[in-house]
Every structure is written in structure tokens, then in C-alpha cells.
Amino acid sequence: MCGIVGYIGKRDAYDVLIQGLHRLEYRGYDSAGIALGRADGSMSVYKSRGKVADLEASVAGKDIEGTIGIAHTRWATHGEPNDVNAHPHVSQSKAIALVHNGTIENYAVLKKAIEQHGYKFVSETDTDVLVQLIDYVKQTNGCTLFDAVKEALRQVEGAYAIAVMEKGKPDMLVAARKSSPLVIGIGKGETFIASDATPIVGYTDKVVYLKDNEIALVKRAGRWR
Ligand code: GLU
Numbered sequence: 001m002c003g004i005v006g007y008i009g010k011r012d013a014y015d016v017l018i019q020g021l022h023r024l025e026y027r028g029y030d031s032a033g034i035a036l037g038r039a040d041g042s043m044s045v046y047k048s049r050g051k052v053a054d055l056e057a058s059v060a061g062k063d064i065e066g067t068i069g070i071a072h073t074r075w076a077t078h079g080e081p082n083d084v085n086a087h088p089h090v091s092q093s094k095a096i097a098l099v100h101n102g103t104i105e106n107y108a109v110l111k112k113a114i115e116q117h118g119y120k121f122v123s124e125t126d127t128d129v130l131v132q133l134i135d136y137v138k139q140t141n142g143c144t145l146f147d148a149v150k151e152a153l154r155q156v157e158g159a160y161a162i163a164v165m166e167k168g169k170p171d172m173l174v175a176a177r178k179s180s181p182l183v184i185g186i187g188k189g190e191t192f193i194a195s196d197a198t199p200i201v202g203y204t205d206k207v208v209y210l211k212d213n214e215i216a217l218v219k220r221a222g223r224w225r
Helices: 011-025 052-058 109-114 128-141 145-154
Strands: 005-008 031-037 043-049 067-075 096-104 158-166 175-177 183-184 189-192 206-209 215-219
Touching: 005 096, 005 158, 005 215, 011 031, 011 052, 011 067, 011 183, 011 189, 031 052, 031 096, 043 052, 067 096, 067 158, 096 128, 096 215, 109 128, 128 145, 128 158, 145 158, 145 175, 158 189, 175 189, 189 215
Parallel strands: none
Antiparallel strands: 005 067, 005 189, 031 043, 031 067, 096 158, 158 175, 175 215, 183 189, 183 206
């Protein structure tokens, strides 16, 4: 299980997220990635095998604007370490991006079921199954991202800490955990998500440790559910 950082606020999310990933490097990892959202509804995803420094080099000259984002350092459990298997994973609709620590034990069963609904998988990871499942639930139920995550996680067996972002919704993130830690840091007009407190230290000392099976709707002004 490796590192997660999420940010929603007024600063450049890229700077906060990259600094957070550096602070999580002590855990060891094989690849890194980041998704950034903007007020105009656009979303960029960058991923790279190797170090956080390799990710930084790979985004040179690219659009790194945005005040909301999620980022990850991966320790591969399902699928080799490469750019495609790195997180964030993006849904087939291109609307949802997700980072995940842990392992989805029933991913093969879920994958088979979702494939029958026309979903194709670009990566070899268990995480890819989770983001497509959330997308499928959201589209079939016509519900919010929060409700789709809640419903999808009911079908999941295994361990997870996740941070999820929706394209065109630059005002919220969704975070959830089971058997893998996740911390929310509450600042003034900005909120942080991280797999441990190290990326948050220095910004705020107001932290909330999510409980097992808890889901949070994360906004600039704090955690609302
Ligand atoms: N099981 C996921 C993967 O292989 C997440 C691994 C992790 O916790 O970094 O991509």
C-alpha cells in the first residue's frame, strides 16, 4: 500500500500534491501520478513509472493549473509497474479519476460483470475495475459521485483507501477507506486528503482520521458528510 494525496482549495494544487508525494517517498514506490481539475471543467492526468522527479520532468511544458487534484505513489500489486498501470485511473467516460491504496480481492468477478456492460480495461490493475464500477453505477443510477462511490464500495471486497475526483465538478472530492488509512486535514478554505499526516503537516494541525467504512464528501470549506 502506498501513498495518496488530495487537495481542494485556493493554492496551485500541483505544488501541494507534488510536495505531498515527496513527503510520502519514504514509504517506497514504483510509479507516481496526478490528476488536476480546473474551474472551466477540464481535467488533466499525468502518470509516470519511476520517481516523483520523473513525473515532474514528464509534465514540463504541460498544463498544470488547477486548485483541485489527487495524486498517488504506487506499489504495484496487480500489473507491472508502468505508465499505464500507474494511478490515477480514469473511467471509460473520462469523467472520473481515482487513486487507490490497497487491493480489491474480488476484482476478477467485478471485472467480468462490468465487461458485460461494454467496459474495456486499459490497465491490468484491480483499481481500474473500481473506477469503471463507480462510473457504471453513476450512469445507471443517475446519481451523484458520492452516492455512486458508496454503492460501488458495497460490492467491493478487500482493502482500500481512495480519493476520487469528477471532471466538471471542481468543488468536491470523495474519499473513503477500509483497512487502509486515510487522513483529512482541514485548513481555512482548503482541505487536504492523505494516506498519512506527513503531507498535511505544515498546512494545518486540524486532522480527522477517517474510520473504517467511512466515506467523506470533501469540499474547500471542510468535510461535509
Ligand atoms: N492494487 C493497486 C495496484 O496495484 C494499488 C497498489 C498500491 O497500494 O499502491 O495498482
